[in-house]
Amino acid sequence: MSNNFDVIRAFNIPVEAETINQIQETHRYISDKLILDAVNGVNVVARDFHEVNKSRQSFPERMLDNIFGCSKKRQDLINENVIEGLNACTQWLRDHDKHISRIDQKISLVANELSRTQDEILKFYSQHQKLKNSVNELSKVFFQFEINTSERILYLNDYVRRIDIRTKAMDSLDLELSRLNSNKYNHLAIPLQIYTALDNIKSGYGGIYYDTLTNEKEKNEFQERIENEFMVHFKEKCDLTSFINYSQLAEEVAILQPIQKDALAFISTQHYNAIVTNYGYSEATDLVSILTSSSKYNVLQELDKRSNITNFFTYEDYLKTTLQEHLKV
Amino acid sequence: MHSNNIHHVQNETLKILEETQTILPKTQELEKMYKEILDNEKLKLNHLEYVIAVVGTVKAGKSTTINAIVGKEVLPHRTEAMTSLPTLITHTLGQVEPILKLPKIEPLEMLLTDIKQKLKENIKSNFLKTDEGQEFKKIITSNFSFSASYSGEKNIFEFLRTLNDMMRIAKELDLHPPFKEFENVDQLPRIEVEFKYLKGEEAISQARLSLLDTPGTNEYKHSEYLNEILTSQLKKASSVVLVINYPQISSSASGDLQERFSQTVDFVGKEHMFVFANQIDNVDKKDADPEKIKNNIAENKLDGNISKDHVFPISAKKAFFSQLGLTELEKHGKIDLELPWIEDFGKTILGSNLEDEEEKEEYKNNVEKVRKRCYKAWENSLFQTTLNVVIANAHAKASFQSIQGTLNKLAQIINELQNSFKIQESALSQTIEKLKKDIDTLQKDIEQMKSISQKLTQQVGEHLKEIKAELDDLMNSELSTASAKIMTIFEEQEDKLQLENKEKEKVVKNDQGLLKIFFKSIIIGKKSFPRRLEELKQNGTLTFREKKDASEFMKSMIKIAQQLTLKIIEDIETKFIEKSTDLLESINDSINSELEKVIEDIKSSLGTNINLEFPKIAFQTNNLNVKKNFNGMIKTKKIERTQYVEQDGFWGSVKRTIDCFDCNWGLDEKTIYEDEIIIVKKDLEEALKKLFDTVLKTVLENSHTLYTNTISLAVKTLLDNLIVEIENYREEKLAITKKREADTINTKDEIVSAQRLQKTTARLQKRTEVAQTMLLKEMSHA
Numbered sequence A: 001m002s003n004n005f006d007v008i009r010a011f012n013i014p015v016e017a018e019t020i021n022q023i024q025e026t027h028r029y030i031s032d033k034l035i036l037d038a039v040n041g042v043n044v045v046a047r048d049f050h051e052v053n054k055s056r057q058s059f060p061e062r063m064l065d066n067i068f069g070c071s072k073k074r075q076d077l078i079n080e081n082v083i084e085g086l087n088a089c090t091q092w093l094r095d096h097d098k099h100i101s102r103i104d105q106k107i108s109l110v111a112n113e114l115s116r117t118q119d120e121i122l123k124f125y126s127q128h129q130k131l132k133n134s135v136n137e138l139s140k141v142f143f144q145f146e147i148n149t150s151e152r153i154l155y156l157n158d159y160v161r162r163i164d165i166r167t168k169a170m171d172s173l174d175l176e177l178s179r180l181n182s183n184k185y186n187h188l189a190i191p192l193q194i195y196t197a198l199d200n201i202k203s204g205y206g207g208i209y210y211d212t213l214t215n216e217k218e219k220n221e222f223q224e225r226i227e228n229e230f231m232v233h234f235k236e237k238c239d240l241t242s243f244i245n246y247s248q249l250a251e252e253v254a255i256l257q258p259i260q261k262d263a264l265a266f267i268s269t270q271h272y273n274a275i276v277t278n279y280g281y282s283e284a285t286d287l288v289s290i291l292t293s294s295s296k297y298n299v300l301q302e303l304d305k306r307s308n309i310t311n312f313f314t315y316e317d318y319l320k321t322t323l324q325e326h327l328k329v
Numbered sequence B: 001m002h003s004n005n006i007h008h009v010q011n012e013t014l015k016i017l018e019e020t021q022t023i024l025p026k027t028q029e030l031e032k033m034y035k036e037i038l039d040n041e042k043l044k045l046n047h048l049e050y051v052i053a054v055v056g057t058v059k060a061g062k063s064t065t066i067n068a069i070v071g072k073e074v075l076p077h078r079t080e081a082m083t084s085l086p087t088l089i090t091h092t093l094g095q096v097e098p099i100l101k102l103p104k105i106e107p108l109e110m111l112l113t114d115i116k117q118k119l120k121e122n123i124k125s126n127f128l129k130t131d132e133g134q135e136f137k138k139i140i141t142s143n144f145s146f147s148a149s150y151s152g153e154k155n156i157f158e159f160l161r162t163l164n165d166m167m168r169i170a171k172e173l174d175l176h177p178p179f180k181e182f183e184n185v186d187q188l189p190r191i192e193v194e195f196k197y198l199k200g201e202e203a204i205s206q207a208r209l210s211l212l213d214t215p216g217t218n219e220y221k222h223s224e225y226l227n228e229i230l231t232s233q234l235k236k237a238s239s240v241v242l243v244i245n246y247p248q249i250s251s252s253a254s255g256d257l258q259e260r261f262s263q264t265v266d267f268v269g270k271e272h273m274f275v276f277a278n279q280i281d282n283v284d285k286k287d288a289d290p291e292k293i294k295n296n297i298a299e300n301k302l303d304g305n306i307s308k309d310h311v312f313p314i315s316a317k318k319a320f321f322s323q324l325g326l327t328e329l330e331k332h333g334k335i336d337l338e339l340p341w342i343e344d345f346g347k348t349i350l351g352s353n354l355e356d357e358e359e360k361e362e363y364k365n366n367v368e369k370v371r372k373r374c375y376k377a378w379e380n381s382l383f384q385t386t387l388n389v390v391i392a393n394a395h396a397k398a399s400f401q402s403i404q405g406t407l408n409k410l411a412q413i414i415n416e417l418q419n420s421f422k423i424q425e426s427a428l429s430q431t432i433e434k435l436k437k438d439i440d441t442l443q444k445d446i447e448q449m450k451s452i453s454q455k456l457t458q459q460v461g462e463h464l465k466e467i468k469a470e471l472d473d474l475m476n477s478e479l480s481t482a483s484a485k486i487m488t489i490f491e492e493q494e495d496k497l498q499l500e501n502k503e504k505e506k507v508v509k510n511d512q513g514l515l516k517i518f519f520k521s522i523i524i525g526k527k528s529f530p531r532r533l534e535e536l537k538q539n540g541t542l543t544f545r546e547k548k549d550a551s552e553f554m555k556s557m558i559k560i561a562q563q564l565t566l567k568i569i570e571d572i573e574t575k576f577i578e579k580s581t582d583l584l585e586s587i588n589d590s591i592n593s594e595l596e597k598v599i600e601d602i603k604s605s606l607g608t609n610i611n612l613e614f615p616k617i618a619f620q621t622n623n624l625n626v627k628k629n630f631n632g633m634i635k636t637k638k639i640e641r642t643q644y645v646e647q648d649g650f651w652g653s654v655k656r657t658i659d660c661f662d663c664n665w666g667l668d669e670k671t672i673y674e675d676e677i678i679i680v681k682k683d684l685e686e687a688l689k690k691l692f693d694t695v696l697k698t699v700l701e702n703s704h705t706l707y708t709n710t711i712s713l714a715v716k717t718l719l720d721n722l723i724v725e726i727e728n729y730r731e732e733k734l735a736i737t738k739k740r741e742a743d744t745i746n747t748k749d750e751i752v753s754a755q756r757l758q759k760t761t762a763r764l765q766k767r768t769e770v771a772q773t774m775l776l777k778e779m780s781h782a
């Protein structure tokens, strides 16, 4: 038995269990995302710099000191712990029936890519002082990792067929709405509440359900359902047709607990990177990423420069765009 | 806050533009075309250019005002009539030493040659008798030639003075200055210099503000040409500043200022029109309260036609010399008391005669006192707030226009891009057979559109002939009625005069009614009344005792003629609009019956949901343009008629004796100066006839241009653009067909990409719409 925190520890990501638990109250899939980031990192560090250039570094550039205690170079984080980390991850994927997330699919995609590009990766590691002796072992680990993740996906697909995934997706929508209704996210500014609640839906059964749908009409209907429910909820909290005031939003973000701010920065930046590596158009996600990862004094300047982010975002447009960006990646 | 919002809209526009740049089609030609358009729009957006025109009476202080804004003595601003050719002064960040560029030398050189030639003929000239005239003669007869640019205040100043003198003497020598050659803004002399005033204004210092210095409007001679330059310049101005000599205006009749105001206000609208009540340093203390002056101008003199917030009492002279002094202090830490302008500086700023050695001594060692006085004078000049308002106003308007232009362009491009991506998607999904068939059908549709386009152009042409004939008739009848009306008035005066005189030779009240003025002029005549009336009846001649009365009478007649002309033009305008509406309706019918069907066909061949713009929508605005053009024409008419009257020699012998335009250069035959001043009826008739001929000609010319340039061109451009657009789409389909046949593309990936790009364009479309709405909202606030 291995839980997600074991994997995090195996990758030697310097984050406390307590911190993870605290963040998890709001962002339910934070540890999955951390693992995904670590796994992805194995791939990323080996790849040509230019290839990843277009995505934004979630860390170390952004130095999420509040989550990770101290800032350590990502390369160091990964390199020394690849074998342990991937092994732990393999274990974890095999065991965690009780926890199903859309991120598993993402991890398996990365695993697939790892094995496809492993020659290159191994070459990179063979040049690395500390790792060159374990290249053989590494190769085995990659192999095992890929097999396991593919098995995991097969299992997932099967599982999804066995259970009533639609009901589970609707449940997850209901759950988020009830959390919103009971003010669980009230420490966040409204746009961030929207982003977070939608993220929780899409990272779990909501996203999986959406992906299993093959029919455009059904997809649109599910999307519309979420949209409608959210509109009903948020129209009580704000005028949906009014524009989001960025400078006021920046103020609200500035007084957010540092851990909360960094968690959002991490999640949205990872999300942003996923969108742009797929040549997608990221607007709302980029807005959240910039809001939470720039200093209060730079936010507005930064937003002025981002041509993909409108200066005139109504809450309604923002909600629709966020949902779109969450579901379509 | 307001300018902040505008900034947000501008920034959003720039963002949309940049995003659009990232999704341009990959076919080289189209990409190049769009790239050029977008780059150009971006440049315009980032480097906003706008013009504030400075107009007004001779010597009101226009040039002084501009010098004060620049903070340097770049324009001649002395006591004799100075500015004779409009000059642009452009704020150029970092250009500390002013540089004058002269894009067109040849016409000036030709004029110079002509002047030299005439001078050899020993012609009589008042100007040449003056010191300045002698100086001028010396300059041009020595080794003088024009150069393409002049650097530094001194050179520029001297060049402009010589230029002004040249224009002035050209009048005396009956040479036509080459004003026509300077109709275009780019052809005018342009001084580039960093404006002292704008240096600290972060937001607007980046933009290129030009001030247009203009000759005073009572420079009547040659003004027909000058007027053309002015009209074309004023049309391009964002705002107009009317500088007046306040002490003079406040003591004269309201009509003068009214007239000047109405001559210019239509170019920019009264929201962008400002009145500078200049020379308040010459106003008695008791009348110098700024609020009082504002009210006097806005309410009394201009009948509430302008808001008093747009009236600014100033002292340009104080503002100018204080800036000059401050610049000098900044540069050298002191003021050199031997500078050429120091005497005026002393008088204006220090209230001191620096010719006097003792007073000179007092300031020599007291830089702080000089500095304080400069600040005080700047404050008293009331220039600071004035400029803040005026420049912000012009800048805002220019921003609005520029942003709106870019947004419209963007909306169009994004729509085209979206169509193109839709076409790509469908071309990638269809069978190749169907694709080929569509491409053929499209070709036929395009041919059909071309023939419809031709037909419409023809239709407009025929209509033009028709309307020309009708206008001709209308004008002829209207003009002869008007002419008759004026002559009747003339004759009625005679009869009334007679009646009134029979009653008694009572004192005439100084009423502003033109009839009274007329009576007055005659009654105060020296000769006995019956004899005069007889004379009038027989000779068709009116004799006046005072030249002032003759000129008042003439002014009244001109006013009547003006009003009648206005009415005629209004009638014609109505007729024209009525006719144009008919035409537009018939064009729209053609479009509905023929074009619409083709477009439907095209839509089905191009794929689903193609959004083609219907010509109908664009025509709506043309209606407004028609009206606008006529407004401009009315303006031109008024001025032209007046000059025409003068130029034609309508004044007859009066011309030489009435100095009603204060132009001493016209008084060449002093010897004929007499007490008797006469106005001849026949001359009036002739003058009217010529005036109305000109009106007729101009109206016809204008309607012609309006039809060919506006309506006909609009139809053509619209259809041509549509054809080009559709041809592009056809090309697109063709290209994809070829690629698919050669199996060189990954159809699946391309479809995904085309879908993704459609989403992006949809988002950009939405953003453009919101930005447009926000802009309009801002505009209505302003």
Ligand SMILES: Nc1nc2c(ncn2[C@@H]2O[C@H](COP(=O)(O)OP(=O)(O)OP(=O)(O)O)[C@@H](O)[C@H]2O)c(=O)[nH]1
Residues within 6 Å of the ligand: B056, B057, B058, B059, B060, B061, B062, B063, B064, B065, B076, B077, B078, B079, B080, B081, B082, B083, B084, B214, B215, B216, B278, B279, B280, B281, B282, B314, B315, B316, B317, B318
């Ligand atoms: N007292 C006083 N005199 C002024 C003021 N402004 C201008 N003048 C004087 O008025 C005269 C004409 O000034 P300009 O600036 O040349 O006037 P302008 O309107 O450009 O004249 P033209 O180009 O000839 O039409 C000069 O002698 C100026 O010194 C002012 O505010 N107060």
Ligand SMILES: [Mg+2]
Residues within 6 Å of the ligand: B062, B063, B064, B076, B077, B082, B083, B213, B214, B215
């Ligand atoms: Mg002048």
